[in-house]
Amino acid sequence: MSTDAPARRTYSYLGPAGTFTEAALAQVPEARGHVWRPVHNVGEALADVAEGRSDAAMIAIENSIDGGVSTAQDALARIPNLRIVGEYLVPVEFVLVGKPGARLEDVQLVSAHPVAYAQCLGWLSANLPSHQHVPAASNVASAVGVLDGSSPADAAIAPPGITAHHDVQVLARGIGDTADAVTRFVLVTGPTAPPAPTGADKTSVIVELPEDRAGTLLEMLEQFSTRGINLSLIQSRPIGDALGRYRFVIDADGHIFDERMADALMGLRRFSPNVVFLGSYPRADRAVVHYPDRYSDEVFVEARDWLRGLVAGEPDA
């Protein structure tokens, strides 16, 4: 029996503490008590994994307020040997914070990352019509600058999680102009067997089309539809080597351990000059995947047995 401490794992995320990405990482039970490594952008986070500095990286993948979603998609397409093992949703909410004791009516200068500032402009116009904007480098740097005096601002726009890390006074909550906004994050590791299916899984792939002609996109999608697989995301991204060449980022309902998904993946592999399998993993919303009965595992197994009988010359069942 070993007396060694269990190995500590390292998780890279867009830091510093208090970002939306950190809020996503906080949803990962396995990450608790391990090393959380703040980095400056998605590329750095994925490079940490690819080059072995980290065991996993949490990155924003859709509708991010921390920026850079198409950057994330392009990096996943380019860097080999990455696998998504989990998906997490973080509500995009903002709070206005000041130093302890600060009051809303005294606020004149508001520190904010420009993207966050744009998303709170409606509230600011209505509630602080005479305010002025002091740009900040991130959604956390805004608050830190107010606290340590390195910014001239009286208040800062920050994610709600800021209160866990800094002794701030919350002046207003829910100041974002879009209620119910959510950012989707994924946890990325190196090559690994996919996590066990839960019945509420998705599979992510990036698929290059064979040629730039009408019909190849259709042919690609038939790989899914002919197996009863629904897509929750499809997005074209220019490949970048020549005008008009596209790859597609796809999230499909189901798990690689499902017969229909395995069959579709093989179909894609045969069809496409380049398929990147990003992983099968539980959906953040836990929505159970529904599909017609005729695409169940039993049906696939039965068809395989039937074929085997035909090849062997057996009588019809």
Add this chain to the structure above:
Amino acid sequence: MSTDAPARRTYSYLGPAGTFTEAALAQVPEARGHVWRPVHNVGEALADVAEGRSDAAMIAIENSIDGGVSTAQDALARIPNLRIVGEYLVPVEFVLVGKPGARLEDVQLVSAHPVAYAQCLGWLSANLPSHQHVPAASNVASAVGVLDGSSPADAAIAPPGITAHHDVQVLARGIGDTADAVTRFVLVTGPTAPPAPTGADKTSVIVELPEDRAGTLLEMLEQFSTRGINLSLIQSRPIGDALGRYRFVIDADGHIFDERMADALMGLRRFSPNVVFLGSYPRADRAVVHYPDRYSDEVFVEARDWLRGLVAGEPDA
């Protein structure tokens, strides 16, 4: 060690000797020296095989002048445990024959099966404008009746093969109105492993559509097109249990031992409430099957290996 003579096999065919079906059977090297069993119709021939009275049956399957092609298709759909193992083409030609010594200019009464008669009407109108038709029960019975005097006719319409079995005088050749007409025959056995692929094979199936709605036929055909498989025959046949329900008789290019065909067959099996596999066998015309490289066996094997690697969590190749 046995001293027995090798077992003799029995082949059923639409008789009697001299029919087009016998001409097809004469193309089968393995049938020589074995028992040829003449029967009265396709149903009887297939029943012989299904019930063990014969080892194989030769039947017309397309464009038959001996009649009954849709009957053949329906019988193949209905009787289980039949397999097509070979395909044969017989030119549909007719000769006009009489007793030895007969002369064309003396012919007044022409004995002929009504279907053959209709196919030679142009020639008869031009060359024997004042002739009259005496119906016969088959393309051989016509000639036999003339020879044995049981028919009042002076001449008979018969297949060219009649001369091998009966001492007739050929009065005219090539009297059919359609040059180049060909009938397609298939050799049918009980359950057996398919004959080895030759590169010039076809696969026959009968597929029932799941429901009577727009789109299911399309979905069925996608099982082939998404694997690069061409169809040389597709024909709808009413199932007969309710108006508007159809099954499809299909000949597809390729062999069940081809990966793409095996994959398509499993797709059909999953899709359809009822698929009858009729067999994979060499094409009569020996036309090599061409298909895009991306549907080759290697591509299928490679995709399977790739999937296996993903499931095992291996790094990208």
Add this chain to the structure above:
Amino acid sequence: MSTDAPARRTYSYLGPAGTFTEAALAQVPEARGHVWRPVHNVGEALADVAEGRSDAAMIAIENSIDGGVSTAQDALARIPNLRIVGEYLVPVEFVLVGKPGARLEDVQLVSAHPVAYAQCLGWLSANLPSHQHVPAASNVASAVGVLDGSSPADAAIAPPGITAHHDVQVLARGIGDTADAVTRFVLVTGPTAPPAPTGADKTSVIVELPEDRAGTLLEMLEQFSTRGINLSLIQSRPIGDALGRYRFVIDADGHIFDERMADALMGLRRFSPNVVFLGSYPRADRAVVHYPDRYSDEVFVEARDWLRGLVAGEPDA
């Protein structure tokens, strides 16, 4: 100005009086009191129309007991300027008839067209096990020969309609081996505006595929499925000019006056090197055509109006 009686129309049909084809023609109210012209085969009937000898022809088009259905399809594909204007179903039933006073127990020789004979073989084997077959040229000639003594037979197999034309004794009814068998007939004219839609119509076309490659059949069928149109018949027929080239005989649910059908027909015309429009006409079974609401005429009209607005630069509705 003429004082003549209204012009009499001429209808060609496979004769003589008493055939199944005549039974079909008897279902056409407009044909009553006009000239019915018996001919010897389908080709002759269609040529009568094409060359102006007749106003219309009744021909068997599916499951015919009078023979020649693929002949009919090929003739419709080849002869221009024909239009189907009506569809009729005739039950395929047979009766055994003799001279007045004849008795079933005395029958030894049975006169029958060979195709009809094959269809009654079960009944004959059971009820007249020691009978012999005397072939006849048609389903009517069989009975006529018995009546006038030109055939040695004691009885004849004939359609039930024979009793309307000849003074025969019916010895047995319903002697066909397949109950509920039905033959489908169509009434064919020269070029004419289609009969008014009834809501229970079908449209018949013959479509040549552009090339012999996987996918063109699919593409052709999409012309229907993308407009919500169901097919009740699809049949491949060799074109005949080269091996492996096919045309497709298609019956589609709906009328050319339906927007979705007109749109599909134009799509076919653009797609195919050769489309033969055979007509839109009421279904014999009067089954109302159902289709998703989104393919209704209103939806097509609305889309056209919308497009017109876009082109004109109008504001969104």
Add this chain to the structure above:
Amino acid sequence: MSTDAPARRTYSYLGPAGTFTEAALAQVPEARGHVWRPVHNVGEALADVAEGRSDAAMIAIENSIDGGVSTAQDALARIPNLRIVGEYLVPVEFVLVGKPGARLEDVQLVSAHPVAYAQCLGWLSANLPSHQHVPAASNVASAVGVLDGSSPADAAIAPPGITAHHDVQVLARGIGDTADAVTRFVLVTGPTAPPAPTGADKTSVIVELPEDRAGTLLEMLEQFSTRGINLSLIQSRPIGDALGRYRFVIDADGHIFDERMADALMGLRRFSPNVVFLGSYPRADRAVVHYPDRYSDEVFVEARDWLRGLVAGEPDA
């Protein structure tokens, strides 16, 4: 006859002068000499058009460095009565600028919009390893702050166009980490007839899928592929009213005045509960659209004439 000066038009764009968006607007000949109205974000620019304050708005639509592309797509989906009338490409290049007389070796503090900063990090790490980042509110505010002393920074990251508006010293050119990066902009107006086709056009639409089930996306894409239309962009965007409901942003090759595109648009309109037509306009890259001959205008016109003849009962051509 009027002696009035011609009416001046107003163009909204993401300001201030010097942004990439302004560089796009500078490519519009018709905009010269008219009013250029700088605004703070894409929403404001489009609202100006929708509410009549401006005649047109230039907005980034793909790969923007000024941020907010999915915001732009969502705004176009939501705000009615907008039309894209032109497309423009702007290379994404950055320069490092300082006050007149400044020298690169003296730079310690670099002012930059955070997104631009992330894109130049490679160059900065290599060439100014000990620099520090001072965030700025925009790509122009960075330089202005350096010039007017409101920022403590020694240098600013800015678009090359900054030199046209401000008296800056260029310290380095081409400092972006991605060479050849390009941002795509579109010029948006109120409802108007589309600009005349050039043969090198694209058509933009936003299409809602009817239901969340496998196959509807395929069905939508068939509207294009069955008319030989290629897509250069397809992107799914959550509709936002319920999880899993998507709309698709699509750029298709061709012009609404092309028969095939008009036909496809009507097909989309019939298919989708909601289609937003954004416009047909010349492609920025002037790449001529190629398509199979069978989708040419003549083919569509011919098919329409053919249908008209059928409906009228005319003889076959």
